[in-house]
Amino acid sequence: MGGGHGETISVTLRVWRQDGPDEPGRFDVHHQTISTDASFLEMLDLLNEELNAAGEEPVAFESDCREGICGTCGVMINGRAHGPQKATATCQLHMREFSDGDEIVIEPFRAAGFPVVRDLAVDRSPLDRIIEAGGYISVGTGAASDANLTPVPKVAADQAFDAAACIGCGACVAACPNSAAQLFTSAKIGHLGLLPQGQAERWSRTETMVETMEEYFGSCTNHGECSEACPKEISLDFIAFMNRDYIKAKVRNRALTGQH
Amino acid sequence: MSMDSDTAAGTGTSPRLDSKVPAGATADKWENHKFSMKLVNPNNKRKFDVIVVGTGLAGASAAASLGELGYRVKAFTFHDSPRRAHSIAAQGGINAAKNYPNDGDSVHRLFYDTVKGGDYRSREANVHRLAEVSVNIIDQATAQGVPFARDYGGLLDNRSFGGAQVSRTFYARGQTGQQLLIGAYSALMRQVAAGTVELHTRAELLDVVLKEDRACGIVTRDLLSGEVTPHSAHAVVLATGGYGNVYFLSTNAMMCNVTAAWRAHKKGAFFANPCYTQIHPTCIPVSDDFQSKLTLMSESLRNDGRIWVPNGMDDARAAADIPESDRDYYLERKYPAFGNLVPRDVASRNAKTVCDEGRGIGPLKNGVFLDFQAVIARDGVEAISAKYGNLFDMYHRITGENPYDQPMRIYPAIHYTMGGLWVDYHLMTTVPGLYSIGEANFSDHGANRLGASALMQGLADGYFVLPYTIGDDLAGLLGQTAVPTDDPVFTEAVRGVEDEQKRWLSINGTRSVDQFHKQLGRIVWEHIGMERDKAGLEQALTDIPTLREEFHSDVRVLGSAATLNQSLEKAGRVADFFELAELMARDALEREESCGGHFRSEHQTDEGEAQRDDENFAHVAAWEWHSEGTAQTRHREELSFEDVALSQRSYK
Ligand SMILES: Cc1cc2nc3c(=O)[nH]c(=O)nc-3n(C[C@H](O)[C@H](O)[C@H](O)COP(=O)(O)OP(=O)(O)OC[C@H]3O[C@@H](n4cnc5c(N)ncnc54)[C@H](O)[C@@H]3O)c2cc1C
Ligand code: SF4
Ligand code: FES
Numbered sequence: 001m002g003g004g005h006g007e008t009i010s011v012t013l014r015v016w017r018q019d020g021p022d023e024p025g026r027f028d029v030h031h032q033t034i035s036t037d038a039s040f041l042e043m044l045d046l047l048n049e050e051l052n053a054a055g056e057e058p059v060a061f062e063s064d065c066r067e068g069i070c071g072t073c074g075v076m077i078n079g080r081a082h083g084p085q086k087a088t089a090t091c092q093l094h095m096r097e098f099s100d101g102d103e104i105v106i107e108p109f110r111a112a113g114f115p116v117v118r119d120l121a122v123d124r125s126p127l128d129r130i131i132e133a134g135g136y137i138s139v140g141t142g143a144a145s146d147a148n149l150t151p152v153p154k155v156a157a158d159q160a161f162d163a164a165a166c167i168g169c170g171a172c173v174a175a176c177p178n179s180a181a182q183l184f185t186s187a188k189i190g191h192l193g194l195l196p197q198g199q200a201e202r203w204s205r206t207e208t209m210v211e212t213m214e215e216y217f218g219s220c221t222n223h224g225e226c227s228e229a230c231p232k233e234i235s236l237d238f239i240a241f242m243n244r245d246y247i248k249a250k251v252r253n254r255a256l257t258g259q260h
Numbered sequence: 261m262s263m264d265s266d267t268a269a270g271t272g273t274s275p276r277l278d279s280k281v282p283a284g285a286t287a288d289k290w291e292n293h294k295f296s297m298k299l300v301n302p303n304n305k306r307k308f309d310v311i312v313v314g315t316g317l318a319g320a321s322a323a324a325s326l327g328e329l330g331y332r333v334k335a336f337t338f339h340d341s342p343r344r345a346h347s348i349a350a351q352g353g354i355n356a357a358k359n360y361p362n363d364g365d366s367v368h369r370l371f372y373d374t375v376k377g378g379d380y381r382s383r384e385a386n387v388h389r390l391a392e393v394s395v396n397i398i399d400q401a402t403a404q405g406v407p408f409a410r411d412y413g414g415l416l417d418n419r420s421f422g423g424a425q426v427s428r429t430f431y432a433r434g435q436t437g438q439q440l441l442i443g444a445y446s447a448l449m450r451q452v453a454a455g456t457v458e459l460h461t462r463a464e465l466l467d468v469v470l471k472e473d474r475a476c477g478i479v480t481r482d483l484l485s486g487e488v489t490p491h492s493a494h495a496v497v498l499a500t501g502g503y504g505n506v507y508f509l510s511t512n513a514m515m516c517n518v519t520a521a522w523r524a525h526k527k528g529a530f531f532a533n534p535c536y537t538q539i540h541p542t543c544i545p546v547s548d549d550f551q552s553k554l555t556l557m558s559e560s561l562r563n564d565g566r567i568w569v570p571n572g573m574d575d576a577r578a579a580a581d582i583p584e585s586d587r588d589y590y591l592e593r594k595y596p597a598f599g600n601l602v603p604r605d606v607a608s609r610n611a612k613t614v615c616d617e618g619r620g621i622g623p624l625k626n627g628v629f630l631d632f633q634a635v636i637a638r639d640g641v642e643a644i645s646a647k648y649g650n651l652f653d654m655y656h657r658i659t660g661e662n663p664y665d666q667p668m669r670i671y672p673a674i675h676y677t678m679g680g681l682w683v684d685y686h687l688m689t690t691v692p693g694l695y696s697i698g699e700a701n702f703s704d705h706g707a708n709r710l711g712a713s714a715l716m717q718g719l720a721d722g723y724f725v726l727p728y729t730i731g732d733d734l735a736g737l738l739g740q741t742a743v744p745t746d747d748p749v750f751t752e753a754v755r756g757v758e759d760e761q762k763r764w765l766s767i768n769g770t771r772s773v774d775q776f777h778k779q780l781g782r783i784v785w786e787h788i789g790m791e792r793d794k795a796g797l798e799q800a801l802t803d804i805p806t807l808r809e810e811f812h813s814d815v816r817v818l819g820s821a822a823t824l825n826q827s828l829e830k831a832g833r834v835a836d837f838f839e840l841a842e843l844m845a846r847d848a849l850e851r852e853e854s855c856g857g858h859f860r861s862e863h864q865t866d867e868g869e870a871q872r873d874d875e876n877f878a879h880v881a882a883w884e885w886h887s888e889g890t891a892q893t894r895h896r897e898e899l900s901f902e903d904v905a906l907s908q909r910s911y912k
Contacts, residue, residue: 020823035548037660042550045774052772052827057819060826062340064513066553067654069438070344088657096660117484118824125461128341132453136446137405141325141723142396144403148360151414161407161432164439168343192405 007036009100013047015059016107018116021123025116027105036096040083041066041073043095044106061120066091068231071167074174075120076107081171081229089169089231109174113181113216124170126216127184133212134205135188137197156194163190165232172226172234178218183226185213186242187234193245203249210246274895276530277882280684281385286903287368290389293685294728298735305330308734309493309742311478312336313465313520316345317437317715318698319499320444321722327451329727334491335448335457336480338464338515338829343445346501346513347718350437351558353421353429354715356394361418365426367391373424374713375904377603378678378706379856379872381536381880384903385685390704393724394716398430400723404443408432422559422711423601429712434558434650440715444722463489466757466832468496468524468694469749475527475694476743479753481761483829486822488757490750492742494734495693497726498524499718502677502699504537506837506844507789508781510674511543511556517833518840521681521700529689530882530895532682532702534840535848538709538857539790540675541607544658544668545627554673555658557630558651559711562600562607564644565630565668567591573618579629579667590614598911605708605857605870606911608672612790615671627669636664672790676714678705678857679847682882682897686729687721690882695730697721702880707856761821764831769814773830776811777837783807784841792848793861800845808838843883843892850894853877865908874906 010033018025030050034043041063048058063073068089075090077083083093098104106120114122164187172183189206192198198205220239227236273279282293300308308331312323315337323335339345357370370391375382402408402416408430409417421429432439451457460480467479469490477492503518504510525531542557568589570582590610592599600607611628620626636644641664645652652663659669681689681696683703688695698718705713743749787800811834819825854863854870855877863871880897 035550037547038550039552039658042552045552046550049772049774052816052818053770055818058827060824064339064344064515065346065349066514067349067555069435070346070348070513072339072344085657092654092657094657094660121824124340128343128449128461131446132449136450137403138450139400139403139447140328141321141400141447141727144396144399147358147399147402147408148415152410153414154410154412157407157410157414160405161439164405164407164442165435167438168341191407195405195407197403197405 008033009036009095009098009102011098011101012103014103014105017059017119019118021115021117034095036094038095039066039091040077040093040095041091059120060118063091068092069167071169074109074169074171076110076174078105081109081174082169082231087231087233089167109170111170111173111176111179112218113173113179114170127168127170127181129216130181130185130209130212131188134201134208135192137192138201150196152196160191160194163187163194163234163238166234167232169231171229171231173217175225175229176218177223177225178221180220180226181213181217182220182239182242183230183234183236185209186238189242189245190238193241202245203252206242206245206249207253210242273898276690276884277682277880277895277897278684279383279897280686281383282685286384286388289385290392297728297732300731300735300738302330304738306332307738308332308495309334310495310497310730311491311493312497312499313478314345314499314501314698314700315339315342315445315448316347316499316501316698317441317444317718318700318722319497320345320441320448321719322497322499322697322726323457324444324447324451325723325727326730327454327456330456333451333457334460334493336460336463336465336478338462338483340461342448342459342461343441345441346516347441347715348438349513350715351434351556352560353419353431353436353712354397354440355421355428355710355712356398356430356716357391357428358395358398360416361427363426365428369426370394370428372904374704374710375706375901376909377708377710379708379870379909380706380874380878380901380904380906381533381855381899382704382706383899384901386703389725390717390720393720396724397716397719401440401443404447406432406439406443423598423603424710437715440719444719464829465500465520466523466760467753468527469753470527470691471743471747471749473528474692477745477750479750479757481757484824486761486820486825488754490745490754492745492750494737494740494742495695495730497695497697498681498700499696499698499722500700502680503837503840504674504677506781506841507674507785508778509546509551509554509785511540511554514553517836519833519836521696522836522840524681524689524691524694526885528691528885529694529696530682530884531679531843532880532882533679533707533847534844534883535788535851535858536678536707536856537674538676538678539604539608539672541604541611541672542630542670543673544655545622545671546624547659555654556673556675557655557668557670559604561630561648561651561668564635564647565600565632566634567600567607567628567630569614569619569621569628574625575619579621579631588614588619595911602911604711605859608790609859611672622669627671629667630670631667632663633667676709678702678707678709682880686732687726688729688733693733695726697726707858760832761828764815764817764828765819765821767813767815767817769816771814771816773815773817773827773834776807776815777830777834779807780804780834780838780841784844788841788844788848791859791861794849797845797849801842801849804838804842804845811835811838846892847881847883851877851881869909872908878906
């Protein structure tokens with residue numbers, strides 16, 4: 001590891017380039033000399049400056065907050081979603097995590113549900129489709145009662161928060177050998193299902209969200225790679241919670257409509 | 261130079277700026293007005309199309325609420341998902357006058373604090389309404405499942421924030437913005453599923469379209485295919501955020517920009533108080549040339565950290581080697597009553613002063629220490645880590661320095677913009693049918709925003725104000741169909757946007773968009789930053805147009821307009837920043853006083869504090885665009901203070 005101010009390292013980048021969704025891709029090789037204080041994305045900014053100056057199109061990659069909270073960034077770095085540092089989104093990764101002489105392979109998130117749109121940018125909109133299928137509590141504006149009317153046990157609130165911390169980056173899907181979206185989906189189901197406010201729709205929500213997830217993504221075979229890659233360290237326990245609720249939902253939803 | 265709209269009298273509100281503030285006592289205005297506004301009956305709502313641009317807190321809450329009411333909503337964001345909006349990054353919390361802690365808070369106190377905090381440059385009626393609906397926001401968000409902090413009894417917890425004397429800030433760990441946005445986003449997605457909202461992602465607004473002086477739609481570019489498309493509606497709402505990135509380096513997300521507001525401005529929407537920008541005192545200092553953005557370290561750190569610099573200039577010793585006798589805890593020294601907790605603007609300016617004196621610390625001498633050694637010695641590492649652990653980790657990840665062992669280095673950075681599109685009490689701009697909500701408008705914060713009040717304002721506008729006020733206007737349009745998108749006003753606007761894309765691609769100069777943006781940012785920071793003066797502002801007014809000309813002749817944008825092309829996207833945004841920057845300088849020059857975030861060094865008290873001039877400047881300055889190369893007209897809306905007495909702020 002680097003560390004300290006102003007150290008400079010030289011790295012070789014193998015960067016995935018792809019002109020469009022239906023175009024073939026290729027790796028381009030670039031050599032970069034870079035301060036270890038630079039963030040990984042600032043290193044790509046510099047690469048893009050050089051490419052632009054040389055008359056080559058810059059590498060498309062996405063980012064926005066660069067603070068690890070919006071979930072816009074995300075690439076595969078040496079085969080790992082968001083790269084080598086645990087609990088760290090790509091934008092929070094700094095070059096001090098690399099050493100002089102390293103070769104760094106940079107690819108887009110690879111998943112059947114996330115088609116590449118260009119270079120390192122992918123389409124993650126299926127995650128929105130899962131939320132649309134029930135990732136909400138149905139309370140219209142103005143229909144809420146006083147916020148302190150229903151106490152929420154602190155442990156439940158804290159656990160719900162652990163799930164709600166998901167930033168929707170999709171690294172879990174990219175890390176999964178089956179491109180499954182179980183961790184993302186279960187984080188939302190866990191967040192709402194653990195709160196008293198979320199009980200009325202708990203079973204219908206679980207059913208519709210899980211089934212929508214299955215339309216777009218692969219199935220879970222318990223590898224656990226998702227949680228390893230997750231920048232928010234969302235726990236695998238939520239997948240267990242979701243699976244239990246899904247089985248129950250099948251029964252309960254029928255019961256609710258009187259079809260015992 | 262600029263023309264004042266009513267130079268003859270020198271005072272008085274411009275006839276173009278009718279604030280439509282209802283009559284009556286401040287505290288009753290909103291309640292009475294809600295009753296007097298026209299309603300659209302439920303069956304008729306589905307006959308109206310409403311465009312909402314932006315899906316941050318303001319836009320998502322508005323689109324969801326309008327959809328629930330039955331309007332046909334089209335929501336647009338240039339992000340790949342509504343959940344990515346910049347609102348997601350807000351850390352600290354959201355204010356509301358719930359008075360759950362029973363510590364004396366009330367709607368009136370929140371109203372009073374906000375008007376005073378804004379340095380008496382906001383509209384009382386708007387602020388009062390904001391304080392009134394603040395309580396509903398907490399109820400709404402909680403019902404949506406926003407996991408606000410709770411105490412062991414399961415009830416909601418509050419903290420005091422940004423120097424407030426009551427605990428009225430609700431928070432969700434250090435991720436309040438994220439949780440509130442997920443709440444608003446889920447409400448929005450529920451309406452998308454219900455079919456009341458049509459969602460357009462990766463669609464960037466590049467023009468606002470008017471027919472017969474009324475807003476009738478927008479033109480967007482699909483960021484993946486490059487396709488330029490017209491969209492028509494009975495009303496258009498801009499919820500497109502603030503313009504802090506005009507400084508290049510700011511705490512704003514990388515894509516934040518002024519384009520939507522600016523293009524609306526060029527179509528007739530007045531732009532108010534562009535010089536009111538807010539600096540946040542505790543950010544990680546700039547470390548390198550390649551730096552792409554600045555990171556905020558939560559203000560809460562000032563509750564326990566002590567701010568200091570060495571007594572001597574160019575002291576290169578490590579903090580631990582500098583004895584107490586050589587340290588200057590300058591905030592504690594100058595402001596014994598408030599110490600390290602003075603308001604944002606005061607803390608920021610003092611940091612600049614000591615750095616300008618040559619006493620700055622760090623490799624570039626561009627920071628001050630925020631030191632936790634004393635509190636760690638008093639309370640222990642564990643207690644501090646429980647409170648600030650995630651912030652300390654974030655700092656460590658970014659700087660490679662461990663704040664448990666050595667003080668943090670901090671410096672002020674641009675954080676928020678109070679200026680924006682001028683809106684009346686209904687949140688309508690000077691263009692009929694065009695609204696603006698959230699950070700994009702100028703409304704409730706005056707010259708300075710209080711901590712935890714932006715989230716409140718965005719959600720107030722979106723959930724509880726606009727859904728009412730928009731009906732009053734739409735009711736009058738019953739029976740009128742939206743202008744068809746093959747109308748010449750649309751085809752012309754589409755052509756304009758397409759031509760603009762071609763122009764950027766054809767310049768083929770030598771410098772990248774980012775290089776120009778960086779250079780512009782340096783000028784704006786230098787001259788329209790924390791401290792402004794006449795000479796500097798005049799310098800900016802020559803430097804900005806010069807650089808702007810180079811930009812238009814020497815920028816290099818490669819690739820095509822028919823694919824994802826991030827340089828092309830940025831080119832249009834930076835072009836608008838250039839024009840905005842010039843207006844900021846002009847606005848700052850004309851405002852011959854210091855107030856809130858606008859500090860003119862010519863106007864300060866003997867003690868170096870901001871000196872307002874209420875006699876001549878207790879007004880909103882709203883600028884009217886005419887055409888390329890013509891000076892904009894400065895209009896004024898006089899502000900009157902009936903409930904809050906004007907006074908000089910003092911933190912000694
Ligand atoms: C680091 C940080 C911390 C903060 N912490 C706090 C806090 O603790 N408490 C507080 O009250 N405030 C805080 N603020 C301020 C607050 O977060 C913002 O003012 C607020 O969230 C703005 O919300 P908004 O909905 O108006 O705009 P945004 O959230 O910026 O949303 C803008 C939306 O408009 C869209 N958009 C913009 N332009 C276009 C275009 N041309 N075409 C299509 N779509 C477009 C974007 O896609 C996005 O959806 C903080 C700000 C920062 C920078
Ligand atoms: S569960 Fe983790 S990895 Fe998956 S989307 Fe959420 S934050 Fe990203
Ligand atoms: S850019 Fe927002 S999480 Fe990385």
